[in-house]
Amino acid sequence: MSSPDRKDVLTPVTDAMRTLAAGLLSQSRHGYLAVLDPEDGWPQASRVALGSTQDGVPLILISRLSAHFAALEADPRCCLLVGEPGKGDPLAHARISMDCTARQAPHEDRAGLRARFVAWQPKAALYVDFADFAFWYLQPQRARLNAGFGKASALDRDELLLILQQVAALP
Amino acid sequence: MSSPDRKDVLTPVTDAMRTLAAGLLSQSRHGYLAVLDPEDGWPQASRVALGSTQDGVPLILISRLSAHFAALEADPRCCLLVGEPGKGDPLAHARISMDCTARQAPHEDRAGLRARFVAWQPKAALYVDFADFAFWYLQPQRARLNAGFGKASALDRDELLLILQQVAALP
Numbered sequence: 001m002s003s004p005d006r007k008d009v010l011t012p013v014t015d016a017m018r019t020l021a022a023g024l025l026s027q028s029r030h031g032y033l034a035v036l037d038p039e040d041g042w043p044q045a046s047r048v049a050l051g052s053t054q055d056g057v058p059l060i061l062i063s064r065l066s067a068h069f070a071a072l073e074a075d076p077r078c079c080l081l082v083g084e085p086g087k088g089d090p091l092a093h094a095r096i097s098m099d100c101t102a103r104q105a106p107h108e109d110r111a112g113l114r115a116r117f118v119a120w121q122p123k124a125a126l127y128v129d130f131a132d133f134a135f136w137y138l139q140p141q142r143a144r145l146n147a148g149f150g151k152a153s154a155l156d157r158d159e160l161l162l163i164l165q166q167v168a169a170l171p
Numbered sequence: 172m173s174s175p176d177r178k179d180v181l182t183p184v185t186d187a188m189r190t191l192a193a194g195l196l197s198q199s200r201h202g203y204l205a206v207l208d209p210e211d212g213w214p215q216a217s218r219v220a221l222g223s224t225q226d227g228v229p230l231i232l233i234s235r236l237s238a239h240f241a242a243l244e245a246d247p248r249c250c251l252l253v254g255e256p257g258k259g260d261p262l263a264h265a266r267i268s269m270d271c272t273a274r275q276a277p278h279e280d281r282a283g284l285r286a287r288f289v290a291w292q293p294k295a296a297l298y299v300d301f302a303d304f305a306f307w308y309l310q311p312q313r314a315r316l317n318a319g320f321g322k323a324s325a326l327d328r329d330e331l332l333l334i335l336q337q338v339a340a341l342p
Contacts, residue, residue, distance in 0.1 A: 089295070
């Protein structure tokens, strides 16, 4: 990971990159979550429905019956990728991949999170109140933003906090 | 992972599920790859352009300058998710998540893989011959197929081999 070649290909974070990241985070209704299998540590990928807190922190609603719920209970380290490809080369389209620590939302947060999440994901009304479902916060720690070939930046935690503020300020 | 509750929600693999899985694998031009960060073991997610071998084995073309290249060199365990959501609930749309072992394709395989991959991903012609790019086989070992709520199946290696044969037989 520390090869000088790799770091040479990263570009500085610009305002345009920050706005791009905030746009990806605020517009996405799903993302891809990487977690660690609690039995053997194998990396696991799943699709998750995505919301956000009023502070712009990514929020997921997952079932205790899912593999990723057990994985996050055992190890809260995860990675959330958001951004969808369009036509042509799938790698030419922007995405952000955020290393996050997951934390199950406490009961007292539930009513507020439920209202926000269902407003953003109306179909979630069908299962949000099932006993096995719970909200989890995904607190971003560091990220890679990739806006296409030759346009990749590393974002540290402070940079991410600014971007989450931008997400929270969007209408 | 061994909670009886979780296994209870899995459904048996049917021919329709096999056909669904083969369809996802044969039609996808990109997927999401989970790997392990070689420095700290954090799970990582990235979008990858996807092809397949004539045997139906998933194939990726990745740059030595990417984080996932270094990760796969250090630990070949990875997970490939394919399947795109459509309208409505993102979780209602089918996806397959395959635990794979990655192996860099040897030089003698390159010409054949290049021809197949570029036919499927024409834009890859722009970078396929760059010195830092290489093909990797992703050999599926086990998988979870999720066709929407209440329609999840576990697929073992033998089941996956049958599905890859079905992919290979498609026109």
